[in-house]
Amino acid sequence: xxxxxxxxxxxxxxxxxxxxxxxxxxxxxxxxxxxxxxxxxxxxxxxxxxxxxxxxxxxxxxxxxxxxxxxxxxxxxxxxxxxxxxxxxxxxxxxxxxxxxxxxxxxxxxxxxxxxxxxxxxxxxxxxxxxxxxxxxxxxxxxxxxxxxxxxxxxxxxxxxxxxxxxxxxxxxxxxxxxxxxxxxxxxxxxxxxxxxxxxxxxxxxxxxxxxxxxxxxxxxxxxxxxxxxxxxxxxxxxxxxxxxxxxxxxxxxxxxxxxxxxxxxxxxxxxxxxxxxxxxxxxxxxxxxxxxxxxxxxxxxxxxxxxxxxxxxxxxxxxxxxxxxxxxxxxxxxxxxxxxxxxxxxxxxxxxxxxxxxxxxxxxxxxxxxxxxxxxxxxxxxxxxxxxxxxxxxxxxxxxxxxxxxxxxxxxxxxxxxxxxxxxxxxxxxxxxxxxxxxxxxxxxxxxxxxxxxxxxxxxxxxxxxxxxxxxxxxxxxxxxxxxxxxxxxxxxxxxxxxxxxxxxxxxxxxxxxxxxxxxxxxxxxxxxxxxxxxxxxxxxxxxxxxxxxxxxxxxxxxxxxxxxxxxxxxxxxxxxxxxxxxxxxxxxxxxxxxxxxxxxxxxxxxxxxxxxxxxxxxxxxxxxxxxxxxxxxxxxxxxxxxxxxxxxxxxxxxxx
Numbered sequence: 001x002x003x004x005x006x007x008x009x010x011x012x013x014x015x016x017x018x019x020x021x022x023x024x025x026x027x028x029x030x031x032x033x034x035x036x037x038x039x040x041x042x043x044x045x046x047x048x049x050x051x052x053x054x055x056x057x058x059x060x061x062x063x064x065x066x067x068x069x070x071x072x073x074x075x076x077x078x079x080x081x082x083x084x085x086x087x088x089x090x091x092x093x094x095x096x097x098x099x100x101x102x103x104x105x106x107x108x109x110x111x112x113x114x115x116x117x118x119x120x121x122x123x124x125x126x127x128x129x130x131x132x133x134x135x136x137x138x139x140x141x142x143x144x145x146x147x148x149x150x151x152x153x154x155x156x157x158x159x160x161x162x163x164x165x166x167x168x169x170x171x172x173x174x175x176x177x178x179x180x181x182x183x184x185x186x187x188x189x190x191x192x193x194x195x196x197x198x199x200x201x202x203x204x205x206x207x208x209x210x211x212x213x214x215x216x217x218x219x220x221x222x223x224x225x226x227x228x229x230x231x232x233x234x235x236x237x238x239x240x241x242x243x244x245x246x247x248x249x250x251x252x253x254x255x256x257x258x259x260x261x262x263x264x265x266x267x268x269x270x271x272x273x274x275x276x277x278x279x280x281x282x283x284x285x286x287x288x289x290x291x292x293x294x295x296x297x298x299x300x301x302x303x304x305x306x307x308x309x310x311x312x313x314x315x316x317x318x319x320x321x322x323x324x325x326x327x328x329x330x331x332x333x334x335x336x337x338x339x340x341x342x343x344x345x346x347x348x349x350x351x352x353x354x355x356x357x358x359x360x361x362x363x364x365x366x367x368x369x370x371x372x373x374x375x376x377x378x379x380x381x382x383x384x385x386x387x388x389x390x391x392x393x394x395x396x397x398x399x400x401x402x403x404x405x406x407x408x409x410x411x412x413x414x415x416x417x418x419x420x421x422x423x424x425x426x427x428x429x430x431x432x433x434x435x436x437x438x439x440x441x442x443x444x445x446x447x448x449x450x451x452x453x454x455x456x457x458x459x460x461x462x463x464x465x466x467x468x469x470x471x472x473x474x475x476x477x478x479x480x481x482x483x484x485x486x487x488x489x490x491x492x493x494x495x496x497x498x499x500x501x502x503x504x505x506x507x508x509x510x511x512x513x514x515x516x517x518x519x520x521x522x523x524x525x526x527x528x529x530x531x532x533x534x535x536x537x538x539x540x541x542x543x544x545x546x547x548x549x550x551x552x553x554x555x556x557x558x559x560x561x562x563x564x565x566x567x568x569x570x571x572x573x574x575x576x577x578x579x580x581x582x583x584x585x586x587x588x589x590x591x592x593x594x595x596x597x598x599x600x601x602x603x604x605x606x607x608x609x610x611x612x613x614x615x616x617x618x619x620x621x622x623x624x625x626x627x628x629x630x631x632x633x634x635x636x637x638x639x640x641x642x643x644x645x646x647x648x649x650x651x652x653x654x655x656x657x658x
Contacts, residue, residue: 208242209235212249215381251486257538258385264543264600266534266551267386275383275390277531282551285580287534289549291371293647294395294527301416303367303397308349310373314339319504320348329377346372346396347523351505354400354519359509364519365401365409371530372396386535393530399522400507406452406520407459410478410495413524414460417480417493420526423647424537426482428493430462433470433477440473441499449497449520450476474500484540492533496523544601544623546649547640554581554640555597559590559609566613570606570633577637579644594621603650604640624650 185192186199193199200206211233219225236242253259261267266283269276279287295305311333317323322330322344331342343349350368359366375391382388401409421428432453435446453476457464464478471477480493498521501507508516527533537545547553554574558567567583574581584593590607597605607619611630618636620628643650 205237206235207237208239209233210242210246248486248488252488252539255486255539255542256385257387257535260538260543261385261535264551266538269385274380275378275388277386277389277391283534285551286545286549287530290527290530290534291393294371297416297420298367298369298397301367301412303369305369305371306350306353307370308343308346308353308372310375311335311340311342312349314341316348316352317341320351320501321504322348331375331377342375343372344374344376346370346374346394347398347501348505350396350398351501351507354398354507355505359400359507359519361402361509361511361517364509365399365405367397367399369395369397386531386538389529389531392532395525395527395530397522397524399524400502400509400519401522402509402511402517403448403520406449406497407456409522410453410456411460413495413522414456414462414478417495417526421480421482421493424540425649426484426540428480428482429489430457430464431467431470431479431481432457432464433467433472433479435471435476436469436473438473439471441475445499446476449499453478453495453497472496472498474498482536484536485542486539490536492528492536493526494524494528497521498523542601544652545603546647547603548644548647550601550603551580552582552600552602553579553644554604554606555600555602556581556583557590557593557597557605557607558583558585559607561587563608563610563613567608570608570618573633573637577641579637579640598623606636622650623652625653 184195184197186195186197187193188199188203211231213232215230215232216227217230219228234242234245236245258269261283264282265280266286267280268278270278298305314323314332317327317330323341326344327341330344333340333342349372350370353368354366371393373391373393378388378390383390399409399413434450439446457478475497477494477496479491481489481491482493483489499518502518502521507519507521509519511517537549545551556567556571556574558564564585571581571583584597586593588596594605594607601623603623605621607621609619612618615630616632617630618633619630620636622628642648
């Protein structure tokens with residue numbers, strides 16, 4: 001930003017003074033300056049470059065680092081401007097390149113096409129010490145103006161961002177703000193930023209930092225505006241903390257579910273269906289195993305399962321409120337001249353299931369689960385593998401109950417969520433979110449619901465954080481934030497109390513008094529999105545799933561073709577026993593086959609050759625201990641079936657491959 005305002009000042013002939021340590025590397029928007037008459041750069045009378053300026057700042061940076069002066073000769077201006085740039089970036093004796101502000105703005109319009117490349121980030125490391133000095137502070141100034149002219153007068157005089165300093169851009173920004181909005185500027189040294197904030201008010205804590213990535217972003221979020229380059233970075237008060245974070249990032253790259261999903265043959269994404277994942281055969285085994293576990297768990301907990309249509313009428317979505325408040329995220333169509341929508345949520349269909357027959361207090365609590373496929377529109381720039389998609393399976397459940405049943409039902413759901421997360425080795429923390437300012441329902445209902453959630457958590461002895469005013473508009477909620485194996489947190493499970501949908505759909509039950517009453521409803525998910533949860537599991541286990549969840553649990557590896565018949569016999573016994581097994585029939589060396597199986601994260605490899613065939617044995621290699629020696633096939637089957645049934649996650653004592 002300091003260099004940007006410096007060049008802007010050079011272009012407009014404004015005096016610039018400011019401390020800068022800018023140590024080399026390309027500054028891409030300067031490439032456009034070659035059309036603005038910079039043609040040669042001389043340093044110590046040695047010709048550096050002409051006419052291309054791609055290395056201009058590398059040369060200037062070297063000179064600055066060496067505390068030398070640099071002379072830029074603007075030959076096509078016939079000596080109209082000569083500029084000496086010193087280490088403290090004091091600019092002397094200059095004349096403007098542009099006669100008017102409009103000329104200057106036109107120049108910036110032309111240079112908007114510049115791009116920073118990912119490979120350039122390392123060269124920017126030295127450049128980030130712009131103004132980061134011990135004790136450097138930021139000050140905030142607030143202004144109010146009816147038409148933005150005062151903003152322009154204040155801001156443009158302080159060498160601000162060109163996209164924010166023309167009178168038209170200032171007025172445009174101002175016109176979008178509420179009437180009582182505070183207009184804030186943040187100033188650090190001579191750099192002034194028109195920004196809602198907040199800014200870091202001092203740079204003292206910035207002791208260690210790194211630029212991490214970049215992305216394209218449209219000015220003010222509109223694709224009709226210029227494409228800008230957003231550079232991401234991270235800072236810490238200690239280098240050790242930064243190193244720990246960077247190590248975590250490297251581990252996250254190794255575990256990236258998009259990379260592992262392709263390598264392990266789990267899923268794929270196609271241009272023909274952006275945001276719509278394709279699950280491959282092994283991925284379907286993983287997904288179905290997860291869903292089978294979900295069904296088994298919920299059957300034991302007294303849930304019934306339903307399935308509601310993917311496409312439902314506009315009238316339903318108007319009743320639920322989605323048509324008015326969520327339509328921009330819904331895919332719509334027409335059938336027989338009437339409006340329909342592909343469901344973004346399962347809840348309204350669940351209301352119709354409840355209303356399908358009269359309900360009595362004896363039927364409650366009614367626990368109804370649904371593994372429903374939902375579709376929600378996401379902007380293309382927000383899509384990310386399985387973590388952010390446009391269609392996914394949601395493990396919804398809706399519990400219809402009487403007020404006095406709230407606490408027990410909440411405790412039951414919490415116990416269910418805890419059981420699932422414990423199985424996968426996730427730590428988690430809990431947050432209780434209370435009534436927001438913009439809410440619906442009576443004080444009495446909110447008090448009853450909030451105390452029901454709070455009481456259930458207290459009864460279970462769970463630690464939790466209270467987020468005052470962060471609940472949904474229709475009721476308070478409990479969120480579960482799980483922590484994966486490298487310390488990242490993910491919000492997956494949630495429990496929400498809802499008074500509004502039962503009211504909107506006029507749900508009733510007959511009480512013990514023979515009168516009609518309104519049920520209270522719980523929305524709850526455990527996995528959330530099945531697809532997203534699979535993405536989390538891939539990264540949590542780095543693709544090395546527990547045996548019960550692994551798409552292929554055993555790989556049979558014959559040493560040569562001579563033992564193929566025995567290997568096939570072993571394979572058949574495994575498959576007939578319910579173990580997911582494959583055979584490697586390739587004419588490759590056994591070491592190569594073992595290595596390939598390790599790369600595919602397969603829990604067990606059974607090597608068979610002459611001795612194994614003769615004695616009716618298998619040589620067992622595992623992902624957990626390496627070589628486990630020879631065993632009878634009967635003993636191996638008994639052990640692996642017990643491991644699968646118990647859903648045991650064996651500890652890795654010897655990791656053959658990372």
